[in-house]
Amino acid sequence: MESTRLSDRILIEALRSGDEQAFTTIYKEYWYRMFVVAYRKLQHREVAEELIQDIFTRLWKERESVKIISLDYYLFSAVRYEVIDYIRAYGPQNAYLSYYQAFTNFEETNTENTIAFNELVENIDKGLDTLPEKSKEVFRLSRMENWSISQIAGHMHLSEKAVEYHLTKATKSMRSYLKESLISLLALLTFFNS
Numbered sequence: 001m002e003s004t005r006l007s008d009r010i011l012i013e014a015l016r017s018g019d020e021q022a023f024t025t026i027y028k029e030y031w032y033r034m035f036v037v038a039y040r041k042l043q044h045r046e047v048a049e050e051l052i053q054d055i056f057t058r059l060w061k062e063r064e065s066v067k068i069i070s071l072d073y074y075l076f077s078a079v080r081y082e083v084i085d086y087i088r089a090y091g092p093q094n095a096y097l098s099y100y101q102a103f104t105n106f107e108e109t110n111t112e113n114t115i116a117f118n119e120l121v122e123n124i125d126k127g128l129d130t131l132p133e134k135s136k137e138v139f140r141l142s143r144m145e146n147w148s149i150s151q152i153a154g155h156m157h158l159s160e161k162a163v164e165y166h167l168t169k170a171t172k173s174m175r176s177y178l179k180e181s182l183i184s185l186l187a188l189l190t191f192f193n194s
Contacts, residue, residue: 008071015063023063026071027056034079041083051082087145127177131170138163139170 014022031052038048055078059066068074128136137156141147149167153160 008068011071012068015059016066018063023056023060026059026075030071030075031056034075037076037079038083042086047086051086052079055079055082123178124174127174130177131173134158135166135170135173138166139174142167143171 011022011026015026034052034055035048038051039045042048042051055075059075059078066074128139131139134156138152141152141155142149147155149160149163152158153163156163158166
């Protein structure tokens with residue numbers, strides 16, 4: 001462990017002084033492991049590769065000012081934050097798309113399907129907006145990002161019981177809110193796909 005810290009310190013100092021060999025060593029040592037972590041969460045090879053590339057690009061550009069004590073901690077924290085940012089930006093659309101694809105045939109995309117999909121997305125967003133902030137965040141992390149109860153509890157600094165409470169409350173509220181709109185949506189899809 002001490003030798004890892006020592007080699008980390010040497011690599012970090014060399015990196016700060018602009019040593020390209022140190023950067024290459026860090027890249028070769030960490031790239032694949034970081035990619036695996038990102039890919040497991042995103043299930044999308046190109047996006048995972050791009051996120052890892054962005055982390056290394058930023059590391060090189062900010063090498064003189066970045067504060068790193070442990071390469072492991074710094075790089076894997078960076079992966080975690082990049083993945084979270086990506087999911088926040090694009091995850092809900094992917095979650096909606098997966099849900100929608102389960103009920104429709106996407107061999108031919110047509111105007112009716114697009115309208116129905118947009119209506120579903122809009123209704124889910126409206127339903128989420130009716131939730132209290134904590135319940136909304138718990139629901140989003142659980143249902144749209146597939147986080148476990150314990151992961152959510154750790155992330156939000158709540159007890160697992162509190163997370164379960166918020167999830168139950170949010171799920172009931174969303175079910176009630178979406179019941180009417182899903183009936184309308186399914187009727188619309190049945191009408192257009194028959």
